Each structure stands twice: as structure tokens, then as C-alpha cells.
Amino acid sequence: MRIKKLLLGMVALAALAVAPAQAAWEPTRPVTFLIPAGTGGGADQMARFIDGVVKKHNLMRQNLIVVNKAGGAGAEGFLDIKGSPKDPHKIIITLSNLFTTPLATGTPFNWKDLTPVAMLALDQFVLWVNAESPHKTAQEYLNAVKAGADRQYKMGGTGSKQEDQIITVALERVTGGKKFTYVPFAGGGAVAVQLVGKHVDSTVNNPIEAVAQWKAGALRPLCLFDAKRSTYTDKVTSTMAWSDIPTCKESGVNVEYQMLRGIFAAGGITKDQTDFYVNLMTKVMQTPDWRTFMEQGAFNPTVLTGNEYRKWVETAEKTHFDLMKEADFLHK
């Protein structure tokens, strides 16, 4: 036994001696890429797109295996990766449910159980109404909500006690105590269609979920929940580009919200292993395919890694806790 250990130690030493000349750590078997959401949604699209880019440009010797673990608002996926600490062959893409799921359902999980790798982008939210709605600006619409009966206006959104409903609650701060009737649907595409069909009065769809209907003249964007306007200036409709949508703050509605699209690896992996994934994601983000993808979905292409990323996540967790506490969404 002791001899075996000794031998192993010697081999390790020998390996160390050679190591600096070679590239650092690399996966030795296929890497599982978890998606804590269903097929067809925003996170799913992005993860499968990354997989496609990695394969197309040969960025990795081993394969990525993309697996959806959507159960319990993503809790299934998070518990899966939490359950394999120090496994360098497992990564996960996250959305806001990284914070909202444990807070709302009490699932025993926190982002600190994982190793932050990189923020790929921030997904935007836009306040949309039907193109035939009389409300031309966010201010007008929210004034109408204020003047109307309580719960008269209906907000459609994806899921319950998740980002869409959190934004809705935040909007209710400026409606003078009048509430929206929030109606949860299963997916973002369905939400946009419900608005086109006038079954709800407004939505806070992500750009990619509603852009087709906007292009076709069925929906009208009122404001963007970001501090600054979008940087994409190519015309989407005949008259407007993403950059022409005012921020909500500009329209007198002081609400900001963006959703993390980031990568985490299993907890407790080494620096070398983390660096491999940081490099991989950086390479993905340098491809022209990625830039097109970002523009299509009007993403805010903010990229963070290392300590900055960790700090951002910490702040975001605090923000979600406060928002959800205020809305009484916390698990009791």
C-alpha cells in the first residue's frame, strides 16, 4: 500500500516536472453540460448553440453532452451538479433560477456550492404591449394601470415567482398600490403569442422571444429594463432598432432588471480546471457566430470572469433576495 502511494507520488512529481512545458488541464472524458431548464427555452438555445460552436470550430478535444434537467424550476439540474463536487467534467448554464429557485422553493442549494466560470451575457427584458394598444409609452401604460381598477391589467409571464413575476412586482411600486393580475405560462414564446391574441395586456418578454412578433407589427416595445439603451443600431422593423427603445428609467419608470446567462462548474475544482473552461468560453465568444447570436437576441454582451464575476453574482443574489422578500415570494 505504502509502496503504491510512493510510486504514485513519484509519478505525480514526474508529471509536475513535465507539466509547465505542456498546456494545462484538459478534460479526459466527455463533459456533461447541464441545462436547468426545458428544451426550446432561452437557456437551452444558448447551451446548444455553444455546443454547436465548439463542435464547428473544434475548440475542445472531448465532446460536450448537453442534458436538460428542468425539474422543479431547475432544482433538478442544480442538485445534480451540487451532488458531484470536484468533478471537473460537469458544467451548468444558469439563468435567474440560480437565485429564484432556492429562494422560492427552499431547495437546499446555493450558487456557492459551485465554481463560477464566466458570465456570457446579460439577457434583456422589454415591456411589451399589443400594437393596437392605445398606450405609446411606459409612462402612459403605467398611468393607465394606476387609474384603473386593482388587478384590471393582466401581465403574462414565464413561470411563477421567477424573473417575469419579480419584474411585475417591481413595476407595481410605481402604480400607486394597484396590482397587475399576473398569469404564468409555460414558455416565453407562448407568452408573446398570448399578448398578440390579446389574452393579456402586457408582457416582459426577452427580446428573442418577442422579436418576430415585433417585426411583423403585432407588438409594441415600451421600454427596456436596463440602465442604458441597447447598442444594436440595425433596424429591426422599418422604423426602429433595438437602440431606439427607451430605457424604463428614461420613461420615468425606475425599474432595472437583467438576467444572468453564465456558466458554472462543479464546486471545489482546481484553478487549472476552471481556467480551461474560462478559456473555452472566451474562445466561443470570439467567434463571429456568437456575435450574430448576441445581436439576434439583443443581448447585453457583458463578459465577466474570475473575481469580478463572483462579485456580480453576490450582488445579484442580494438583489433577488430583497426583491423576493418584498414580494413575499420567499419559501417559508
Place this chain on the structure above:
Amino acid sequence: MGGFLVVLSPFNLMLMLVGILLGVIIGVLPGLGGANGVAILLPLTFSMSPTSAIIMLSCIYWGALFGGAITSILFNIPGEPWSVATTFDGHPMARKGRADEALTAAFTSSFVGALVAVLVITFLAPLVAKFALKFGPAEFFAVQFLTFASFIGMGKGSPFKTLASMTLGFALASVGLDSVTGQLRMTFGTAELLTGFKFLVAVIGLFGIGEILGSMETGLAFTGAHARLRLNAVLETWKKLPQYWMTSLRSCIIGCWMGITPGGATPASFMSYGLAKRFSKDGHKFGTGQIEGVIAPETGAHAAGTSALLPMLTLGIPGSPTAAVLLGGLLIWGLQPGPLLFIEQKDFVWGLIASMYLGNIVGLVIVLTCVPLFAAILRVPFSIIAPVIMVICAVGAYTINNAMFDVWMMGVFGVIGYLFNKLKYPLPPMVLALVLGDMAESSFRQSMLLSQGDLSIFWSNGLVGTIFGLGVILLFWPVISWLMGMARQGKTA
């Protein structure tokens, strides 16, 4: 019809063939559904042109639709959720040695369903796309209600047993995350129950394993073994099919409607079966191996599966899980699904539609030529085939979520299925509640949120009122037909 020129290039034809074959295999293996199959292959298509990519992926989809019927009929294991209703009569036919007939009927009616749906898409696309917009939560609930109503009275035995079975299905469907409140229900703190009971795991267990347990008891005699090999079975069956045109037509309408709204292929197959049973003159014989009982669900499922692509293309809402994955693919290839796709990407759209025609024809030829081969599988002695089926079931259950827990669940459901058969509790109501319970519950609660608790939302406009009214009529059909019978007797007396 420039679309056909696009599709008829040798490269695209090859992709079509590959897609169909892969799809059939995917459909045959339970658990590895069309959605998973397409998702796995999606990244491979990024280097192709969007048109070639969608041809291959949609052919996988057609293949899976065809393939799902094979195991349902031969082994009572539905490869896909929408083939569950096919087992009700398809498997009894196989047990009577008429597997080749059942398969031919299934494949042919799938083809007919798909063809009608493509014709609808080709000629009525802009019209029907608008129709889907009228569907809010209340309309969806009305449709789901109609599905349940058309299925009440399915069981041959006591209505209370049907009710018990359905209620158990609802209870199982409610486990997991409640999408309306975002709370976990009945998970008792276990991580495995977070996802709830997966429909396919339950179905593989209830039907596949339950069947094997039952057969073991009857002395390892799989009664399909005496199936004769008839090479002209296809032609023989084709001669019989035209007399069921009414069932076929009804199922086509139901299927197209369910695909477009989008209700999905699974409810379409159940509803088609339920209505065929109700309106057929041989209705009381359903479940014992009626060829109509195969035609109805297969036509409905395929019509719905095909027309589900229409709302995906024109509205960006997927009508089925597979369509959802294809939708992701469209975005990655740089296409924006939506009302403008038909105008901006003519080549792509008409290429896809042409591939629907050709893909289904190619698919039909492939699967029909294999009918004698599939039927011959039943000649293998049960003691050899049973372990193989068990393994396929276990692999299938595992594949759904890569979880060992699901394999154990499958076993538990197998025992439940066996007990249900022994105690003469009907399985279909439970399965129906399991697959639709979730959807019906959220549509109902969404409607209640919208109307602030006012039930009148279900007859607030002509559309929802009509669907709901039909549902109520169907629900009380046994009573109505009894009353009508009484009235007629009264007159003659």
C-alpha cells in the same frame, strides 16, 4: 413549387433517407423520443444550410412518428406518448396474430393524417395561423375538457373503477413543481420527485412491464407467436381500409385542429380514439383488436404532429416538444420564426413543406416494406423476447432523464399495471389524466386568474362556448343516448 426542386437534390434526398431511418429507430426505442433525438443531432446541422438541416431534422420527426407505433403494436410498449392510444387495439390485434394488419393500418393511416395536415398547411397556412391566436387559457381548458369528456365511459367495467383510475392519474400528475404558484407539491423533500412522475416512465411500466408480468403468469406463452407470415398483408389490409373513411376523416379534422391550436399529438390521438369508439357501430368491441381502433389514434396523432409545425413557423410557438427543439434550431441557423418567415424565407419554408410530402412518402415505403420483418419478431419464443423487452424498457426509462430512480419507478408502475389488469381497473383513464392533468390544471387556473374566479369565462365568447358545450354534450352522451333510446321506444310502443 420550387420547393420540390430544393428537396430533390441528391444530397437532400440522402439526408431525408438518413433522417427517416434514424427517426424510426428513435421512435422504436421508448424513452429516446423525437425531441431528444432531434436535440442530440441539432449541433451536427450547424454546418449545413438551414434548408438541408430542417429537412433532415423534420424527417427524424416523421420517422419517430412512424416508429412509435411499432413497439406499441408488437409489445404493448408505446415508444412515444402519442402511441399510447394505439396500444389499446393494436396490441390485441397482434395477440390474435394480426400484427401485420395492425402495422399496415397504423402506417397507412399515419400517412393519410400527415398528408391531410400538409395539404392544410400548404393551402390554408395564413388563415389557420390567425385562428391559433384566438386560443387563450380558457380555450385551451375547453379543449382539454373536451378530450376528457370524449374519453369518459372508455372502461368496459364499472364507471367507479374508471373514476378511481382517473383520479389516481390526476394525483400522480400533480406531484412536482406547481407551475402556477411556483411551489413544490407532494415531493416530501426528496430530490427525485422534483420532476414529478414522468409520463413515459409510467407508460413503459404500466403497459410494457405490466404486459410481461401478465404473460409470465399465463405460462410464458406469448400468444402472438402463431402469427403467420403473409407477404401480401399490406395489400390485403389496404382493401379493407377505405370502408373506414369516416373514422379517418374525423381523426384528420381532430388532429389538424389539435396541432394548430396547439394542443399536441398526444391529446389528439386520445380524442380520436375516444370519438371513434363512441361513433363506430362496433364501438363496444373496441379494445379487443378493432382495426378502427388503430386507424383513429394514428391518423389523429400524425395529423396533429404535422400541423404542429404550422404554429411553430408562423407564430414561434411550438405545438410539440420536438417542435420546440426545432424552433431552437431555426434561431441558431439565423432564421426568425414568425409571421414574416413565409415571406422572407420562401426557399426554406417551401423546401420544408415539400420535404413533408416527400418525407412522408419515403417513410411510408420504408416502414411498409419492413412490415413482414417486424411481424416476424413475434415468432421469436417469449422466453427469449421477454428479457430483451425488459432491457429495452429499462434502457428507455433510464434514458428519459439519465436517472436510475426512473428504472425503479418503471418497475413499480409495472406492478401497478399488472394489478390493474387483474382487478379489472382500466389503465387508459389513468394514463390520460397523467398526460393531460398538468396542462388542464394550469389552463384552468390561468383562466381563473384572468377572470378573477368567474366561471363564466368558459362561455364568454362563441369559440370557447362551442368547445365547452361540445364537451358537456359528450360528457353526458351516455345519458342522452339512453334518453333518446327511451323516447324512440316510447313512440314505437
